[in-house]
Amino acid sequence: MVGFPHIPAPVIGRDSHDVTKWGFGLSQPAEREMFLSSLNPPLNPRVNCVYRSATKMTGVKLQPTRFVRSVLKSFMADSGLEPRLFGPHLRVMNASKGRVDLELDITKDHTNRLKIIHGGTIASLVDLGGSLAVASEGLYATGVSTDLNVTYLKSGGKVGDKLQAVAECEKIGPTLAFTKVTFTNPLGELVARGSHTKYVKAAWKGSHPYTPPEGAEIADEVD
Numbered sequence: 001m002v003g004f005p006h007i008p009a010p011v012i013g014r015d016s017h018d019v020t021k022w023g024f025g026l027s028q029p030a031e032r033e034m035f036l037s038s039l040n041p042p043l044n045p046r047v048n049c050v051y052r053s054a055t056k057m058t059g060v061k062l063q064p065t066r067f068v069r070s071v072l073k074s075f076m077a078d079s080g081l082e083p084r085l086f087g088p089h090l091r092v093m094n095a096s097k098g099r100v101d102l103e104l105d106i107t108k109d110h111t112n113r114l115k116i117i118h119g120g121t122i123a124s125l126v127d128l129g130g131s132l133a134v135a136s137e138g139l140y141a142t143g144v145s146t147d148l149n150v151t152y153l154k155s156g157g158k159v160g161d162k163l164q165a166v167a168e169c170e171k172i173g174p175t176l177a178f179t180k181v182t183f184t185n186p187l188g189e190l191v192a193r194g195s196h197t198k199y200v201k202a203a204w205k206g207s208h209p210y211t212p213p214e215g216a217e218i219a220d221e222v223d
Helices: 016-023 029-038 045-053 064-078 119-135
Strands: 090-096 099-105 144-152 162-172 176-184 190-199
Touching (some): 064 090, 064 119, 090 119, 099 119, 119 144, 119 162, 119 176, 119 190
Antiparallel strands (some): 144 190
């Protein structure tokens, strides 16, 4: 019989990190299920769901890829443009300090009337990619844009192709961050490059490196 940790009554039904604080010792799914079913009164559905996925952890430092994926998750939840233009078709493949590797599945919504990827799609990726490059330095808030430039060299691909992008933070200071994003087509050819400068002074306030703020949704564990 599994021995479950004692949970004080005030914890039941409270926010997720109270629940996970007492339940993380149960590493096996079967143990967690038994633990959840043993609670009296049971957890409300919202907290139960959060407990299972551990997506509302706060004050926890993440490794860069998971942190950047969590920042992207925030863009997809709270922004108007990114979820409609990119949605599940854009992925953070890997991230390290100062660098993020991205991949986009090109769909019809990303193309122009020539049936190749639209320049506006690439420009939007320079904007978002620059923000994620700032996030790769450990900032959850990524500041606001001061300028953005794009140079188009050749076709980036058609529907069904995958566009690869590398976003890098070349320099970050107390006020400004300077980023660049390069794009390659399925043949590995350089098709576009962009630069994006961001004002990050406010983003530094109260931030802790690679630590999402309270209430932030956390991306799943890195593959």
